């Protein structure tokens with residue numbers, strides 16, 4: 001989730017760019033989204049399956065699991081200004097440059113993000129709105145939104161998901177220090193009385209340094225305030241749900257992390273049903289971000305969390321596609337303000353179909369394959385697994401075999417229907433990527 005943008009660059013990057021040129025050689029002159037026309041260019045890669053999801057705003061429905069969770073986080077941070085509804089189209093400058101992402105960061109690649117054209121993209125994270133929000137003078141804020149990433153297909157990844165960003169700004173002088181000391185003492189007192197076991201890391205370390213521009217004492221106080229505030233959020237969200245049978249305390253673990261727009265940076269994990277689960281990323285905001293927003297004499301922390309990830313845990317929702325279901329058997333199970341356990345209403349058999357093929361010279365990235373499948377089969381696809389990847393020793397030709405699991409969330413899918421959809425996937429694979437079916 002939060003580490004998504006930290007993925008390492010694949011050596012296939014060059015090939016992928018070439019494929020895009022081929023794949024969209026017949027692109028329309030413009031694409032329209034939310035009533036606006038965007039002239040296309042070689043970076044345009046938004047698909048209709050993705051465009052159809054824009055504007056659904058699931059987290060704004062108070063009795064949808066994402067809406068319930070959104071309300072819980074907002075009420076925890078009750079004196080923060082909670083913003084919703086910002087349009088998803090941003091510039092690459094907002095999404096990356098404003099947050100000090102290096103020019104060659106893999107998140108910028110057309111294989112990882114959705115572009116309308118080279119100057120407009122779907123935000124990949126809510127952090128894209130940090131500079132404008134700080135610039136408006138907000139000192140304690142939350143911002144919730146849909147975010148978009150090209151990614152693998154499985155039960156916990158979907159190309160559209162929702163994040164909540166939060167930040168708190170302090171004055172960098174004596175006034176900020178006094179506010180921090182008081183707030184830290186209050187939060188530490190509350191946490192000391194709660195059933196929570198925290199595995200911490202040092203606030204600052206040689207591998208997770210404070211910023212040169214910061215007074216080291218103040219930077220530590222801000223990092224500490226960040227940790228206390230988020231430990232307290234974890235207790236609000238998971239306290240009643242994650243303790244073991246014998247009423248064991250909630251276990252929260254802090255890990256050093258890296259984000260281009262914070263230092264020191266951390267990830268937070270919660271121990272739930274025998275596993276450590278990554279919940280959010282956070283850190284002390286890079287001073288450049290506040291400088292870009294023209295916020296002088298201030299220091300801030302920020303965090304970003306993925307709503308689906310947490311909702312899947314809290315409501316026991318087994319598949320991320322369910323959030324998009326309009327089936328009353330799903331929607332009617334939830335009530336505003338309440339965490340309840342999802343009861344699966346039906347189980348349909350999985351229907352596996354393989355496709356194996358020789359690649360054309362342009363190659364084929366897994367994410368390109370997944371988007372093609374998503375665009376053709378929509379939500380009938382449950383998961384896609386690469387089961388064979390092989391290069392012939394003599395001819396040097398490469399082949400791949402993917403196994404697609406077709407399975408509807410809402411109804412029984414016949415083998416004939418799965419065959420028909422699979423045939424469409426194969427046809428568009430040949431057409432768009434010039435592969436030779438084996």
Ligand code: DAH
Nearest residue numbers: 002125281282283302303304
């Ligand atoms: N934007 C990050 C992501 O999506 C998450 C994140 C990390 C947000 C650190 C923050 C932060 O505000 O300080 O991977």
